Amino acid sequence: MASNSVSTSVIKRLPRYYRFLGELMLAGTTRISSRELSEKTGLTASQIRQDFNCFGGFGQQGYGYNVAELHNEIGKILGVDKRYGTILIGAGNLGKAMATHMNFEKRGIKLLGIFDSNRSIVGEKVADITISHTDDLDKFCSENQPIIAILCIPKTSAQEIADRLVKLGIKAFWNFSHYDLRPAYSGIIVENVHLGDSLMTLAYGVNNNLNL
Ligand code: NAI
Numbered sequence: 001m002a003s004n005s006v007s008t009s010v011i012k013r014l015p016r017y018y019r020f021l022g023e024l025m026l027a028g029t030t031r032i033s034s035r036e037l038s039e040k041t042g043l044t045a046s047q048i049r050q051d052f053n054c055f056g057g058f059g060q061q062g063y064g065y066n067v068a069e070l071h072n073e074i075g076k077i078l079g080v081d082k083r084y085g086t087i088l089i090g091a092g093n094l095g096k097a098m099a100t101h102m103n104f105e106k107r108g109i110k111l112l113g114i115f116d117s118n119r120s121i122v123g124e125k126v127a128d129i130t131i132s133h134t135d136d137l138d139k140f141c142s143e144n145q146p147i148i149a150i151l152c153i154p155k156t157s158a159q160e161i162a163d164r165l166v167k168l169g170i171k172a173f174w175n176f177s178h179y180d181l182r183p184a185y186s187g188i189i190v191e192n193v194h195l196g197d198s199l200m201t202l203a204y205g206v207n208n209n210l211n212l
Contacts, residue, residue, distance in 0.1 A: 006054045013051055014074055016041055021071035033064035080108035085146040087170075089161055091116040091124070091131045094176060095152035099127040112144050117157075134161070141168035148172045155179040 020040050024032060034045040034052075041048070052058050055077060058070050075081055086109045088095055095114065104111045114126055115134045122133045132140065140146075149170045151158055158179035165173075172189035175181050181190045205212050 010051050010054050013043065014078055016043075017048075017051070018071065018074045018078060018080070021067055021074065024067045025071055029067050031064050031066055037065070078108070080106065082108045083110040084108055084148050084172075085110055085112050085144060086148040086150060087111075087113045087115060087137075087140070087146045088150040088152060089115050089134070089165075090151065090153035090157075090177075091121055091126055092152065095150075096126050098150060098152060098176075099129065109148065112146050113140055115140075137164070138168060141165075141170075145169060148174065150174045151177045151181075153177050159184065 017037075020037070024040075034048045037043075037048050038045040043051075052065075052070075055073070058065055058073055083105075086104065088099055088111060091099070091114050095116070099111060099114055102109075111127065111129065114129050114131045115137055116122065116131050117134045119133060122131050124131050147170060149162075149165050149172075151161065151173055153161060155178045158175065158177035158181065162170075162173060162175075162181055162184070166185060166188060170188075173181055173191070175190060175192045178194065180192055181188075182192065201212055204210070
């Protein structure tokens with residue numbers, strides 16, 4: 001199932017489908033039509049059919065979609081059936097909240113280690129993982145080979161730590177620092193997250209009475 005040619009907007013809708021389908025499975029729903037899925041997701045039925053057609057369909061005329069199968073297939077496309085070794089840098093308020101509440105394993109992520117430069121919190125436990133000092137990153141990365149890093153550090157530290165992590169084999173960043181890493185690295189996957197952007201989109205919606 002080739003996903004290289006699929007548009008970014010389709011890919012960005014897949015986690016939403018995956019989440020809703022997971023909820024339907026928990027509720028005991030075994031099959032669903034694109035119309036019912038449309039009511040749940042707020043997307044149009046034709047949009048949903050088009051999206052699924054990009055990956056070869058999944059549905060059957062007159063039957064709809066098998067919820068468990070569709071959930072499983074979308075999960076595979078997203079890669080949540082994998083266990084990507086991941087480290088989290090910056091165990092402050094945000095880092096601790098992420099480590100505790102993100103339910104990483106359900107999303108294809110295996111959180112292996114948490115690091116901070118502040119010695120006074122090194123040794124504390126978060127989500128059953130002991131916070132290590134960033135001095136120990138080289139040894140840890142060579143032993144455990146993580147490929148994803150979650151950056152929950154201030155903007156001022158982001159570039160330096162990212163440079164170091166790329167040299168240690170990190171291939172992808174989930175970047176919460178307000179520093180845009182993308183231009184600096186070719187061949188490295190970066191997802192910059194700015195919750196403030198989402199809030200401003202909401203403000204625009206309120207200003208214009210629009211649900212975006
Ligand atoms: P915090 O001050 O509670 O925690 C930051 C942690 O990073 C501290 O434990 C500090 O010791 C550590 N740190 C600093 N430099 C480091 C380095 N070079 N290596 C390893 N650890 C380092 O701050 P908080 O609230 O957790 O926020 C973290 C950052 O995330 C802030 O810069 C904040 O602006 C940003 N943020 C971004 C959001 C987003 O939507 N992208 C949302 C909320 C916060």
